Amino acid sequence: MSKEQEYLPLIAEDADVDTLPLTGHGPSARGRRKLTRWLIPALVASLIIETVTLVVLAAILGRKSTHPSCTVPGDQKVLYSPALGAVENQVQVYQLGFPGDMSPYQIPSSPKLDEMWSDLYNYGISRISKEEASLLPNKTSPIPGDPGYYIAELDVFHNLHCLNKVRMALDPDYYPDWRISTSNNHIATQKNATDHISHCVDWIRQSIMCHADTSVIVWQWAASLNETIVKGNVAHTCRKFDKITDWAKERLLVNAYDPFVHMEDDIVVPILHQEMP
Numbered sequence: 001m002s003k004e005q006e007y008l009p010l011i012a013e014d015a016d017v018d019t020l021p022l023t024g025h026g027p028s029a030r031g032r033r034k035l036t037r038w039l040i041p042a043l044v045a046s047l048i049i050e051t052v053t054l055v056v057l058a059a060i061l062g063r064k065s066t067h068p069s070c071t072v073p074g075d076q077k078v079l080y081s082p083a084l085g086a087v088e089n090q091v092q093v094y095q096l097g098f099p100g101d102m103s104p105y106q107i108p109s110s111p112k113l114d115e116m117w118s119d120l121y122n123y124g125i126s127r128i129s130k131e132e133a134s135l136l137p138n139k140t141s142p143i144p145g146d147p148g149y150y151i152a153e154l155d156v157f158h159n160l161h162c163l164n165k166v167r168m169a170l171d172p173d174y175y176p177d178w179r180i181s182t183s184n185n186h187i188a189t190q191k192n193a194t195d196h197i198s199h200c201v202d203w204i205r206q207s208i209m210c211h212a213d214t215s216v217i218v219w220q221w222a223a224s225l226n227e228t229i230v231k232g233n234v235a236h237t238c239r240k241f242d243k244i245t246d247w248a249k250e251r252l253l254v255n256a257y258d259p260f261v262h263m264e265d266d267i268v269v270p271i272l273h274q275e276m277p
């Protein structure tokens, strides 16, 4: 019913017992007078408490909504990608990569390791619909012999390809075609991978800076070492890689793509998009 009745029990705790009715459904005339005496200050106090609570709550919620890990400011542009629908975050703890917490990718160079790396990106070339292609911020090409479909690759797969080549360049005795050649170590019969590896290192640098991971690496006391040590194997906010690979595998370009066939098409990329940084 009214606010008064809601607050009665509160008053009862503070008020003299004899000012409250012991029986009946409402306060007696005398009780009502006394109640009013208590009621008004109590209501005012309640209102103040409520107001303060609301202000504090608003402050907490307000702070939360601008917390950098929770939201991205709404006015920032995210360029269209046909895979945006497959983006889903999850919390993931990285493997440290030192003994005791090694990842499966740290085994020595071998056909098995090559296959594991290849499994991370060898489905990276996709066929997307013309409608999707027309929404891209830049032009891509129709697939010869596959009317209505266009070729596309998500950069995550190109990144992984590049990192794999860098990995191979680090073990040139096992991967002679990926040796970085200087006058000191050049082997005449081998390819010189310097330019490709240089491209890859710089591409990965740009990608890391572009995605600027703000997960926090911490320092913790390690009693066994008597030392505060840096701990990188903490939780990160990650995109579910499986969902992105599912997207790519569903759209895998199976047939060989002939880059020497030029296909005319009528998709016009708006000037506005072309000018985007």
Ligand SMILES: *[C@@H]1O[C@H](CO)[C@@H](O)[C@H](O)[C@H]1NC(C)=O
Pocket (backbone or CB within 6 Å): 137, 138, 139, 273, 274, 275, 276, 277
């Ligand atoms: C489109 O491609 C051109 C040439 O590669 C490039 O200069 C431009 O920045 C690209 N625009 C976008 C929005 O990707």
Ligand SMILES: *[C@@H]1O[C@H](CO)[C@@H](O)[C@H](O)[C@H]1NC(C)=O
Pocket (backbone or CB within 6 Å): 181, 182, 183, 186, 192, 193, 194, 195
């Ligand atoms: C390998 O390629 C790099 C980059 O093009 C070049 O600077 C270097 O001299 C090459 N190495 C040899 C031995 O030719």
Ligand SMILES: *[C@@H]1O[C@H](CO)[C@@H](O)[C@H](O)[C@H]1NC(C)=O
Pocket (backbone or CB within 6 Å): 223, 224, 225, 226
């Ligand atoms: C850690 O340092 C303390 C004080 O220097 C020393 O007494 C203790 O033996 C050390 N413990 C280990 C495990 O090194």
